[in-house]
Amino acid sequence: MPHLRALPPPTPGEIKAAADRISGHVRPVTVVSASPSLSLALEFMQHTGSFKARGAMNFLLAHQEAGTLPAAGITIASGGNAGLACAWAARAHGVRATVFLPENAPPVKVARLRSYDADVRLVGQRYDEARAACADFAETSGALASHAYDHPLIAAGAGTLTAEILDRVPGGLDTIVVSVGGGGLFAGVATAALEAGVGVVAVEPENCRALDAALSAGRVVDVPVSSVAADSLGATRVSSAALEVARRPGVRSVLVPDEAIVEARQRLWTDHRLAVEHAAATAYTYTPEAGERVATVLCGANTPLSDLT
Template structure:
């Protein structure tokens, strides 16, 4: 199995991921924002979110090491991670089996199938789908992926940082990212801190897995009740994300759902950018006067009909 160079993520792991996925993903576009800020338009990535980076890194790393089985990949996710896993598998002729609850929106099921994934609907809760995915991996030999809690997934997400910094003239003070389970944050922050750039980790007030872990000093289960829960609704953050968040140069910020909704509507009204609530969560951060920031707009798998809610 592919190994990282240390128990936790290192800049070298992210550099290896960048070399591995080069030519397979879309380099991020960075656009000017307001008052010297910048917007990293990662929602333009394959499958509509940053998840494509980690999924591609995960698949290619296992292929390189000879640990990618003929039975392919499997994951329990009807969201961005599932789409990314199915896309990466299709790009390399690998089987993908995605587990979802029977209550999953038909539009998500249909989109997964457009990527050639085998979709299995199990139970009415994601816990049941996850359990079925684990059983399938054990019985079939398929390689189980994860939405965020895997070092190869986080390393892939971290490839964003260098792309952003190389596109911003004059440098940055701060990178701003939203946090769910912490894969994007762990990767981006590891690379940013190495370059002397601070990181702000933004979560909804009632969807605060990282913030709660920092308060407790350990990973804890948290309730999930936010408009952004479809993407940021992990009940617990990864251990890697917590370890990175405890380093100097990282700030944890909470924003109310009302601010997320307003930020999302502002992006549409002022820039005609239709992003999902997870991306708007990061945009809800208010920089200090003179702070040079880049906000990662991480995904846009959303509809135009709900921009005001």
């Protein structure tokens, strides 16, 4: 749900605090070598199948520590990876999670959310209606409203990936590559990477270009979304925090066509037997420059696999 004010990106200190907070609650990332110059961070092996578990756990635990987690629990409007992560983190700590979805949400998503003991509310035919209902519920019930990506605690949780990746790549890195939707993963990972002297490449589908459009306009703007990766990367606007980080030296923004994303996803399966969602394959479309030492974050695997051959 939208915020009334722009929220800042996490600081390096907040990312370190998040790492300490979620240690033992999330799976440390596995990093493998795909070639002498390319490492793959297999974050799709994370709890709930995506990096979102890090931010969700950090958000919940930080509020629990601060005594600001209400008896009404936590609420979010998301049937995707963020909703799953929120419900998972809540169940792990005996907290009530109320997740709002449109009435036409795929039954498989509803079933999986309920498998995490979430109270699933189906409202309207569009996500905007579900978001509005979630906001109303938070106001009337006192539940704590979470967000899929636009919050410093969420981005800080995602940013804990960076130190783990750097610890696991002998010889150091020049660049970390991440896919960008709303910008939570990017804002966190890039903040920590730039602090460590490592560059970042932000990759978006050509027709889900919220960050690239914001950079071009000089401000956050709404964009249409239409891509094979839109289920995960289809944010209509990027967070102001992501835009702020993307303006820093050491960040590059790249757009790729859907055809390249589909081919990259198939290549990950054919060459490495890694089955990921199109959002993860979006980052894998980036080809390292000569001599560039790169780690690519494969961010999630919540996807049908019937089209992989």
